[in-house]
Amino acid sequence: MVFSSLLFLCIFLPIVLLLYFWNSNITYRNTVMVIASLIFYAWGEPVWVIALLFSAAIDYVNGLIIHKYFGKWQAKLALIMSLVLNLGILATFKYSSWIISSINTGFGLSIPYYNFALPLGISFYTFQTLSYTIDMYRGEIEVQKNPLSFLCYVSMFPQLVAGPIVRYIDIEHQINDRHVTLKGFEYGILRFVQGMVKKVVFANGVGAIATALLDGNMASSSVLSAWVGIIAYTFQIYFDFSGYSDMAIGMGRMFGFNFLENFNYPYIAKNVTDFWRRWHISLSTFFRDYVYIPLGGNRRHQIFNILLVWTLTGLWHGASWNFLLWGAYYGILLVIEKKMFRGALMRLPSFFAHLYTIIVFVLGWALFYYTDFGALKDWFLCAFGGTGKLYDFAGFTTLMSNLWLLIACAVISTPVLRYGYRWFAKKCSAVNVIVTPVLVVALLAFCFILLVGETYNPFLYFRF
Known part of the structure; x- marks a missing residue:
C-alpha cells in the first residue's frame, strides 16, 4: 500500500x-496507531511483519538491560547485541546474496545462496531502533518501559517504509504526551497534499520520461x-522522495507527531557539502552522529572517516556495486572540497558554484540509476558524444512535449514559489482563509483524477 493510492487515500487513512x-x-x-501500522505493513508483505516485530523486541529488551545496568559491562553487552543482531538481520536480507554472488563471479565458484525478498523499510526501521539503544547507552534518553509505546515508535505507518528516519530522541516525549491542534491538523493536510502533488504530478510525470529515455539502447x-533522460530522473528522485517525506511529515502532524525535516531544497546548493546538508537530512545526520563523530570527525583521520561514511552510505542504498561507486564518488568529492578547493569554491561567484554542484549531482544520479555497469558505460559514452549523435527524434520530441514539465520542476525545486506565496499572503488577508483551502481541494481533486487512470506510481525509495 502506498500513500498515493486510492485505497490508502479513500479507505485506509x-x-x-x-x-x-x-x-x-x-x-x-x-x-x-500500532494496529493500523501493522495492517499497513502487512498489506503487501504479511510475512515480514515478523522481522519488524523481532527488531522491535530486540531493542526493547536491550533498552531495559542498558537502563538497569547503566555504566556497567552488561549495558555494553546489550548495546553490542543490539548492533550485531540488527545489523546482522539487515545484512542477511539485503547483502548476503549479493556478496555470495559477487564471490562466485569473481572466483568462479558456485557457493549456494538464497535470494531473500527485501522487507519493506528494513533499512529505515533498523536505524530507528539502533538510535534508541545507542542513545540509551549514551544516557541521552529515558528508557521506554511500555512495550506498546515502543512498538508505536518503531512501527508508525506514516514513515515506516521510506522514512524519514525518526530518531527516538526527537519524539521521545510525544509518544505518550501529544496533542493535536486544529492549526496543526490543517498544516498536516496542507503538507500531505503538497507531498502528493510532488509525487503524483511531478515525480510520476518526469519518471515516465526518464524510463523511456534511459532504459533504451543508449x-x-x-x-x-x-x-x-538523466535530468528527468534527477527531478523524479527528488520529487518522489521529498514528496513521500512531505506526506509522512504531514500525516505525522495530523496524529500529533512532529517529525524533523528531511529535505531543504538540495538543488539550490552551492557545493557538495551543502547539498548533503539539504538532501535526506535524517540519513546524513544519522551517519554523522553515530559513525563520523565517534570515529573522530574533523579532529582526527578526517579523510578516512569521510570515505568510510560514504562507503556505508552507498551500501545503505542497496546491494549493488553501482551504489558503492556512487558513495565513493561523493566521498572523494567531499575530501577534495574540504582538503583542496574549499577556499576556491567559497570565492567562486554564486552562479558558477551552483552550476558546478548541478553537474556533480546530475552525474551522481547517473551512477545511482544504472545498476548494470555496461548500461552505465553506454550512458556516459552517449552523454559525452561517444555515439556521434547530438540529437535524435525521440529525444527532441520528448523534450519539446515535456518542456513545460521540466521547467516547472526546476522552479518548484527552489523556494521561489514558497517565498512568493508568503509575500502574497502578507499582502492579501484572504489568502489563508479562502485561497489556501480552495487551492488544497483543487490540487487534491487533480491528483485523484490523475490516480484514477495512473499506471506508473512507484515510490523509488521503497526498495531501500
Missing part, C-alpha cells in the same frame, strides 16, 4: 483517522536523449 480521534486516551490512540542514442 480516513478509517484510521476516525478511529484515532474516537477517543482522546493516549493508550487508546497508541493502540490504534549505445545508439544521442547526447540530447541522455541528458534529458
Whole structure:
C-alpha cells in the first residue's frame, strides 16, 4: 500500500483517522496507531511483519538491560547485541546474496545462496531502533518501559517504509504526551497534499520520461536523449522522495507527531557539502552522529572517516556495486572540497558554484540509476558524444512535449514559489482563509483524477 493510492487515500487513512480521534486516551490512540501500522505493513508483505516485530523486541529488551545496568559491562553487552543482531538481520536480507554472488563471479565458484525478498523499510526501521539503544547507552534518553509505546515508535505507518528516519530522541516525549491542534491538523493536510502533488504530478510525470529515455539502447542514442533522460530522473528522485517525506511529515502532524525535516531544497546548493546538508537530512545526520563523530570527525583521520561514511552510505542504498561507486564518488568529492578547493569554491561567484554542484549531482544520479555497469558505460559514452549523435527524434520530441514539465520542476525545486506565496499572503488577508483551502481541494481533486487512470506510481525509495 502506498500513500498515493486510492485505497490508502479513500479507505485506509480516513478509517484510521476516525478511529484515532474516537477517543482522546493516549493508550487508546497508541493502540490504534500500532494496529493500523501493522495492517499497513502487512498489506503487501504479511510475512515480514515478523522481522519488524523481532527488531522491535530486540531493542526493547536491550533498552531495559542498558537502563538497569547503566555504566556497567552488561549495558555494553546489550548495546553490542543490539548492533550485531540488527545489523546482522539487515545484512542477511539485503547483502548476503549479493556478496555470495559477487564471490562466485569473481572466483568462479558456485557457493549456494538464497535470494531473500527485501522487507519493506528494513533499512529505515533498523536505524530507528539502533538510535534508541545507542542513545540509551549514551544516557541521552529515558528508557521506554511500555512495550506498546515502543512498538508505536518503531512501527508508525506514516514513515515506516521510506522514512524519514525518526530518531527516538526527537519524539521521545510525544509518544505518550501529544496533542493535536486544529492549526496543526490543517498544516498536516496542507503538507500531505503538497507531498502528493510532488509525487503524483511531478515525480510520476518526469519518471515516465526518464524510463523511456534511459532504459533504451543508449549505445545508439544521442547526447540530447541522455541528458534529458538523466535530468528527468534527477527531478523524479527528488520529487518522489521529498514528496513521500512531505506526506509522512504531514500525516505525522495530523496524529500529533512532529517529525524533523528531511529535505531543504538540495538543488539550490552551492557545493557538495551543502547539498548533503539539504538532501535526506535524517540519513546524513544519522551517519554523522553515530559513525563520523565517534570515529573522530574533523579532529582526527578526517579523510578516512569521510570515505568510510560514504562507503556505508552507498551500501545503505542497496546491494549493488553501482551504489558503492556512487558513495565513493561523493566521498572523494567531499575530501577534495574540504582538503583542496574549499577556499576556491567559497570565492567562486554564486552562479558558477551552483552550476558546478548541478553537474556533480546530475552525474551522481547517473551512477545511482544504472545498476548494470555496461548500461552505465553506454550512458556516459552517449552523454559525452561517444555515439556521434547530438540529437535524435525521440529525444527532441520528448523534450519539446515535456518542456513545460521540466521547467516547472526546476522552479518548484527552489523556494521561489514558497517565498512568493508568503509575500502574497502578507499582502492579501484572504489568502489563508479562502485561497489556501480552495487551492488544497483543487490540487487534491487533480491528483485523484490523475490516480484514477495512473499506471506508473512507484515510490523509488521503497526498495531501500
